[in-house]
Amino acid sequence: MTDIPQKMFALVQKLDGYSGTSEGPRITTLEPYLEAGEIAVPQPGARQVLIRVRTASVNPSDLHFIKGEYGQPCQRGVPAGFEGCGDVVAAGDGAQGLVGQRIAFAVTQGGSGAWAEYALTDASACIPLRPDVSDDDAAAQIVNPMSAMAMVGMAQEAAGDGGAFVMSAATSQLCKLMIALGRDRGLKPIAMVRRTDAADPLRALGAAEVLVTTADDFGDRLKTVFRDLKPAIFFDAVGDQISERAFAAMPNGGRWVIYGKLDPTPPELRDLGQLIFMNKRIEGFWLTRWMRETPPEKLGAAVAEVQARFADGRWKTDVTAHVTLREVMEKLPAALARPDGKVIITPS
Ligand SMILES: NC(=O)c1ccc[n+]([C@@H]2O[C@H](COP(=O)([O-])OP(=O)(O)OC[C@H]3O[C@@H](n4cnc5c(N)ncnc54)[C@H](OP(=O)(O)O)[C@@H]3O)[C@@H](O)[C@H]2O)c1
Missing domain, CATH: 3.40.50.720 (NAD(P)-binding Rossmann-like Domain)
Structure with a gap:
């Protein structure tokens, strides 16, 4: 872990638990929900990986989540962001095989979100990427x-x-x-x-x-x-x-x-x-729920077809804007107002 810093820049959640509101995913300001700043880089436990983030997507589910309106509770102080793409730089027991790989990932409960320089998730929520899938397509490869x-x-x-x-x-x-x-x-x-x-x-x-x-x-x-x-x-x-x-x-x-x-x-x-x-x-x-209930061989086939479709151009992620982590608080709401595509967050 020599080249991994102690601290990282991240957008951390301000709320805890569920808010009981039902406003939907529209955002005019992030101030009530997120705080930008330096926090400690998380350490991977057994079967977890630490990922240096390349790109992270912004989905309606992320916006429901930071408002406390999603199917799982907010956690104050933990970075937001459900999915992204990056390189595995450290791993706990049982996940060492992923170190060094470029992956698409979803952040599982107990992990640390993708709207940060480093993210933490279970090895089972990582998909090693084909080289012909771009970082932007890979940022939105799962949800x-x-x-x-x-x-x-x-x-x-x-x-x-x-x-x-x-x-x-x-x-x-x-x-x-x-x-x-x-x-x-x-x-x-x-x-x-x-x-x-x-x-x-x-x-x-x-x-x-x-x-x-x-x-x-x-x-x-x-x-x-x-x-x-x-x-x-x-x-x-x-x-x-x-x-x-x-x-x-x-x-x-x-x-x-x-x-x-x-x-x-x-x-x-x-x-x-x-x-x-x-x-x-x-x-x-x-x-x-579908991922939990679907047999592993069917999930594996779906993952392979997803990558093949992005690699050969049958699918693509329409990107309306790239916003750096340090710009998110100021620029994300306006970027999200543009129709027809995704906003991608990058570390710098
Ligand atoms: N249940 C699940 O497991 C699951 C998984 C993935 C996604 N989702 C949901 O799928 C939806 C689409 O996600 P996405 O990432 O593809 O979204 P997206 O690319 O950000 O697009 C959002 C779309 O919603 C439309 N829209 C927003 N408010 C609307 C309203 N009141 N009436 C009609 N259309 C409205 C927008 O239409 P305009 O172009 O007209 O602005 C836009 O096309 C979201 O609701 C997300 O939460 C659910």
């Missing part, structure tokens, strides 16, 4: 790509060969991955977006139909497209009244899978007969 693999797999099972599935917030990085993967697997992705200018790029990516929720003819198009394509499953990151309208327009047996809460106000269910007489279902998806 969204693995969710895309999981949910498109669910769509294949629910819709069958050539069937259709629907997505809200379809301009998101995750939905762009799902659209391309769905098209490649012979499915018909239906994209719901709120911006008209997003329609053509999503069609080019593989969307069979794009429904613009803010357009005057949205209600008519929703009915026509759902009648013609009969989507079996709806992946919803928004959870607003438009989501409920889409669920109501689905055919018998339709499944509404809620995996995000981008709108802070939950929708009202206006027709419970949909559940009773039309056999429709409402459920949730959380990657953390």
Whole structure:
């Protein structure tokens, strides 16, 4: 550990536990949630690795988390940031084989976050990287790509060969991955977006139909497209009244899978007969649970396909800005306001 310093620059959480609020991932200032400064570099325990961070992504889950609104509690004084890419520089017992490798990583509970010069996580949450995957693509290699693999797999099972599935917030990085993967697997992705200018790029990516929720003819198009394509499953990151309208327009047996809460106000269910007489279902998806419950050989195959898709260009991470750790407090909120891509944090 000779070239590892005692101290590092990091963005540490200010809150502890859960806040009980439900504001959603929008951020105008980071002051209430994060503090920038020098802290001790963490030491890896058994089966843990210390990573010198190259790039870290900023996902909506990170923003929910620092506000105390995520599925696991805040920890005051611990760096934020759920995923990134870096080099393993030290390891505890049982993880020495990773030292020296460039990896993509997710930060597990008991670890130390990616919005820092060094991060700490379990060896099992690290993916050794092919050299042809860039540091930017590798920064967002787990949360969204693995969710895309999981949910498109669910769509294949629910819709069958050539069937259709629907997505809200379809301009998101995750939905762009799902659209391309769905098209490649012979499915018909239906994209719901709120911006008209997003329609053509999503069609080019593989969307069979794009429904613009803010357009005057949205209600008519929703009915026509759902009648013609009969989507079996709806992946919803928004959870607003438009989501409920889409669920109501689905055919018998339709499944509404809620995996995000981008709108802070939950929708009202206006027709419970949909559940009773039309056999429709409402459920949730959380990657953390899917990873826990999926057999290791299926997970391994998904990881390999994710890297192959980034390496050969079938997938890419759209990056709107790079922000250094020291710039985050001042520049991240404005950078996040730009549409159509990820903000990547770099150490310098
Ligand atoms: N449950 C899980 O395991 C899991 C895993 C991964 C991701 N997620 C969720 O997936 C979602 C997408 O993640 P991402 O990283 O791909 O996001 P992202 O690239 O940052 O994109 C966010 C998207 O949300 C849209 N949006 C925000 N607020 C909206 C609203 N009120 N109504 C409609 N659209 C809205 C934006 O649309 P505009 O382009 O119009 O601004 C943008 O396309 C997030 O909710 C995230 O938490 C969940």
